[in-house]
Amino acid sequence: MNIFVSSLFKSGTWMIRDIIQGMTGRRPMEPDRIVGLPDYGNLNMIDFSPDSFFSWHTEINEATKAFLIAHEAKCILVVRNIFDLTLSAYHHLAGEVDTDIGANAKQSDFLAQFNETEGLALVISGYRSGDWCFPGIASEVRNMRNMLQFSKEYPVLMTSYERLVIMKEPELQRIANYLEVTLSQEECQRLALGNQFDSMKNKALGSVGSSHFRKGSPKGHKGVIRDLHAAMINHVIDQHAPDLPSLAAELGFSELLQRCT
Numbered sequence: 001m002n003i004f005v006s007s008l009f010k011s012g013t014w015m016i017r018d019i020i021q022g023m024t025g026r027r028p029m030e031p032d033r034i035v036g037l038p039d040y041g042n043l044n045m046i047d048f049s050p051d052s053f054f055s056w057h058t059e060i061n062e063a064t065k066a067f068l069i070a071h072e073a074k075c076i077l078v079v080r081n082i083f084d085l086t087l088s089a090y091h092h093l094a095g096e097v098d099t100d101i102g103a104n105a106k107q108s109d110f111l112a113q114f115n116e117t118e119g120l121a122l123v124i125s126g127y128r129s130g131d132w133c134f135p136g137i138a139s140e141v142r143n144m145r146n147m148l149q150f151s152k153e154y155p156v157l158m159t160s161y162e163r164l165v166i167m168k169e170p171e172l173q174r175i176a177n178y179l180e181v182t183l184s185q186e187e188c189q190r191l192a193l194g195n196q197f198d199s200m201k202n203k204a205l206g207s208v209g210s211s212h213f214r215k216g217s218p219k220g221h222k223g224v225i226r227d228l229h230a231a232m233i234n235h236v237i238d239q240h241a242p243d244l245p246s247l248a249a250e251l252g253f254s255e256l257l258q259r260c261t
Contacts, residue, residue, distance in 0.1 A: 002071050003053035003179065004046065006060060006147070007078035008140050010088035012161040015195055016078050017055050019164075019172060022191045023181045028055045037133065040143075043067045059139070060146040065154070074179060075156040077147040078164070082233060083221040083259050086137055090116075090123045093134065107132070117226060124232045137233065138240045145241035148251055162218040162255060168192045222260035230259055 005020065005028075007013040017028040029052040031038070031045045039045070041059035046067060048054060058064060060077070068075055080088075093107040110129040111119045126136025151158045157178040163171050169192050176183035183191070225233075237244055237257070248256050 002048040002073040004068055004073040005053060005055035005076045005078070006058040007055070008080055008085060008143060009057055010085055010092055011078050011080035012164055013055065013057070015164055016076065018195055019175060019191065020053055020076070022194065023176055023179060023183065024053065026051055026053045028053060030054070030056045037135070059143055060150050065150055069154055075154065076175065076178070077151065077156055077158050078161065079144050079147060079158070079253065079256055080161040081218065081256050081258065082137070082141065082144070083225045084218060085140060086120065086124060086229065086233060087221045087224055089137065090120050093123065094119055116224070117228065120225070120229050121232060124229060124236065136236070138236050141236050141241045141244065144256065145244040145247060148247045148253065151251060158251065158253070160253065160256065165218055168195065219260045225259060
C-alpha cells in the first residue's frame with residue numbers, strides 16, 4: 001500500500017506523521033531539506049519506499065493527482081483554519097520556533113523591525129528580505145482549495161488540524177479505517193493520549209532538548225488577527241481560490257474560513 005500525506009504549512013504535520021506511524025509501524029519520509037523555497041509541486045519528490053510513507057507539504061496539482069491515482073495511493077490531506085495557520089506561520093518565522101528540527105528560516109531579525117500587526121500583514125502578503133522570499137499565504141489558500149477539490153475526484157481522507165485536536169479519537173478511527181488498520185478502543189485511546197499537544201511537546205523536549213511546538217489550541221487567532229488581516233486574507237482567497245468558500249461549505253469544512261472575533 002502506498003501512503004501519501006500532504007499537510008498545509010503549520011497544520012499538524014508532525015502530529016499526523018506520529019499518528020500514522022503509530023498505526024502502521026511505517027516511518028515517515030520527506031525529501032531532503034534544501035536551501036531556499038522547496039518546489040512543493042514537483043511530483044519527482046514523492047517517494048514510495050518500502051516500510052515508510054511519504055509526508056510533506058506537497059502541492060496538489062494535475063500532475064501530482066495523476067501520479068497518485070496511477071499509484072493507487074492512499075491519500076491523507078490535512079488542512080487548517082486559515083486564520084490560525086496565518087498566525088502560526090508568523091510565529092514560525094518571527095520566533096524561529098522550528099530551529100530544533102532544522103527548519104529555521106532565520107527571519108527573526110528582519111521581522112523584529114515590525115510590530116505584530118505589521119508582521120502578520122507581511123506574512124499574509126509575502127515579502128522579500130535580502131535573498132530570501134516568503135510567498136505569503138496564497139500558496140496555502142490555493143492548496144487548500146485543490147485538496148478539497150481532489151477529495152471530490154478521488155477517495156482521499158480529508159481531515160484538519162482542528163479535528164485531529166478536538167475530535168481526536170473519532171478522527172483516529174476514521175484514519176485507521178481508511179488505512180485498513182484494525183484499531184482497538186484501547187489502542188485508539190493510547191494513540192490519542194500520545195498525540196495530545198503537551199505529550200508531543202514533551203516528546204520533542206526529551207529527544208532534542210528543545211521543542212518546535214509553541215501552542216496547540218484551535219481558534220488561537222482570536223484577538224490577534226485584526227480586521228485589517230481578515231480583509232487581506234479574504235482578498236487572497238478572492239484572488240487565488242474564489243470557489244474555496246463554496247467548496248469548504250459543500251464538503252463540511254466551513255470552519256476552515258471562520259474567524260473568531
